[in-house]
Amino acid sequence: MSTGSKPLLSAASGGSPYGSAPVVAFVNEKGGVAKTTSCVNLAAALAQRGHRVLCVDLDPQANATTAFGISVDQAIEREAHCLLTMPRFPLERAITQTGIEGLDLVPGSARLADCDKALVMEVGREGRLRGKLREFYRSVIADKYDAVLVDCPPSLDLLTINALTAATHMVVPVTTKFYALKGIALLGDIVATLHEQLGASVKLLGILVTMFDKNTALDVTIYRLLKEKVEREFGNYVFSTIVTRSVVVSEAEAGGLPVLLREPESPAAGAYSSFADEVVRRLGAHVDSALDASPELTGAPAG
Numbered sequence: 001m002s003t004g005s006k007p008l009l010s011a012a013s014g015g016s017p018y019g020s021a022p023v024v025a026f027v028n029e030k031g032g033v034a035k036t037t038s039c040v041n042l043a044a045a046l047a048q049r050g051h052r053v054l055c056v057d058l059d060p061q062a063n064a065t066t067a068f069g070i071s072v073d074q075a076i077e078r079e080a081h082c083l084l085t086m087p088r089f090p091l092e093r094a095i096t097q098t099g100i101e102g103l104d105l106v107p108g109s110a111r112l113a114d115c116d117k118a119l120v121m122e123v124g125r126e127g128r129l130r131g132k133l134r135e136f137y138r139s140v141i142a143d144k145y146d147a148v149l150v151d152c153p154p155s156l157d158l159l160t161i162n163a164l165t166a167a168t169h170m171v172v173p174v175t176t177k178f179y180a181l182k183g184i185a186l187l188g189d190i191v192a193t194l195h196e197q198l199g200a201s202v203k204l205l206g207i208l209v210t211m212f213d214k215n216t217a218l219d220v221t222i223y224r225l226l227k228e229k230v231e232r233e234f235g236n237y238v239f240s241t242i243v244t245r246s247v248v249v250s251e252a253e254a255g256g257l258p259v260l261l262r263e264p265e266s267p268a269a270g271a272y273s274s275f276a277d278e279v280v281r282r283l284g285a286h287v288d289s290a291l292d293a294s295p296e297l298t299g300a301p302a303g
């Protein structure tokens with residue numbers, strides 16, 4: 001349980017299938033939009049606030065794993081691939097410590113790329129992660145996590161579908177490029193299908209603008225168009241926090257530590273910290289606020 005911090009989802013809301021813990025997936029089919037960076041920095045920020053956090057790396061590139069300084073060799077036999085492909089492999093066995101207090105990891109590895117093939121004949125393959133998480137929250141009494149954050153690969157494949165089926169919420173990081181809204185609309189269609197066919201209940205927590213350059217006119221224009229379009233068609237879903245482009249982010253990641261911990265005074269760390277504040281507020285408000293009555297990205301118009 002949390003070390004004295006408030007639960008992220010209140011019991012009054014009916015919580016989630018995982019008690020008061022949200023499971024937040026970082027999703028965007030587009031590559032290189034800062035899904036991993038946002039996931040690992042939110043994890044670090046929540047841990048800093050005294051929450052116990054589990055990060056799940058569902059990407060064969062294993063960037064979230066290396067971002068915590070964990071080598072792929074360390075991850076063997078203790079990783080997301082086993083979790084998804086082995087029916088009796090419990091979540092507890094896949095968990096590795098990151099060295100950051102309050103923050104554990106289910107590492108990813110290149111083997112995750114085989115999951116589609118390995119599970120092709122399996123019934124319920126889309127719900128493997130959800131099943132393991134539910135089992136964990138049912139059976140483990142102590143040491144539950146206050147939040148689970150799932151980093152997804154840049155495709156809407158079986159791994160991302162596992163994440164979305166398990167998730168209570170999703171965050172969609174976007175860069176201010178022309179394709180941004182098209183991707184969101186496509187994701188909306190997938191989520192609608194998951195809701196209908198697999199009983200998923202994932203809701204959009206918000207859209208996070210990343211790698212923004214305020215000196216580039218195109219970035220500024222696209223940001224404005226994006227915000228207007230999202231507000232008009234979905235509601236108030238664009239996080240107020242904007243993460244600007246800054247080289248310290250990739251330097252920190254290459255050094256095996258999220259920027260929030262490696263360069264805590266940097267503007268990027270400040271942005272991720274205020275993003276975490278917004279996430280906590282939105283999760284807490286979710287119960288009785290506009291977000292609950294919000295569309296679940298269904299029928300999102302393309303383009």
Ligand SMILES: Nc1ncnc2c1ncn2[C@@H]1O[C@H](COP(=O)(O)OP(=O)(O)OP(=O)(O)O)[C@@H](O)[C@H]1O
Pocket residue numbers: 030031032033034035036037038059061063152153154210211212243244245246247248249250251253268
């Ligand atoms: N604010 C930023 N400023 C500068 N570089 C950034 C910023 N955010 C992320 N990056 C860098 O951009 C690259 C892509 O980021 P990241 O890996 O988080 O994206 P991703 O969406 O997870 O990519 P993929 O789709 O391949 O998984 C990384 O090298 C990362 O360090």
Ligand SMILES: [Mg+2]
Pocket residue numbers: 035036037059063064151152153
């Ligand atoms: Mg990534």
